[in-house]
Amino acid sequence: MMSIMDIVLKTAEEEQAKSVSRISLEVGAKSGVVVDALEFAFDMVSRETIAENAVLDIEYVPLKGECLSCGCLFESKEFLICSKCGNFARAISGQELNIKSIEVK
Numbered sequence: 477m478m479s480i481m482d483i484v485l486k487t488a489e490e491e492q493a494k495s496v497s498r499i500s501l502e503v504g505a506k507s508g509v510v511v512d513a514l515e516f517a518f519d520m521v522s523r524e525t526i527a528e529n530a531v532l533d534i535e536y537v538p539l540k541g542e543c544l545s546c547g548c549l550f551e552s553k554e555f556l557i558c559s560k561c562g563n564f565a566r567a568i569s570g571q572e573l574n575i576k577s578i579e580v581k
């Protein structure tokens with residue numbers, strides 16, 4: 477969360493913004509990020525910064541895998557095991573924590 481805040485504040489500074497109104501984040505299902513904890517952490521780190529009143533807009537990205545054997549694409553809640561052939565798959569989304577956009581004033 478600290479590093480996100482660094483990016484937000486740096487971006488705001490570059491834009492010579494007076495305040496940050498909205499931060500859109502993409503949070504992967506398997507990123508290890510707990511949204512409640514993220515919001516709480518954001519409240520803490522944004523306090524007394526220009527992002528203090530920013531709205532946190534969180535978009536949930538489901539875990540998606542691509543099978544290493546048959547190449548099929550699938551969505552999963554938990555495990556990266558191919559739903560067709562049962563082999564291992566690699567994650568193609570669901571592990572990210574990205575800043576999608578930052579709105580400033």
Ligand SMILES: [Zn+2]
Nearest residue numbers: 543546558561
């Ligand atoms: Zn497969």
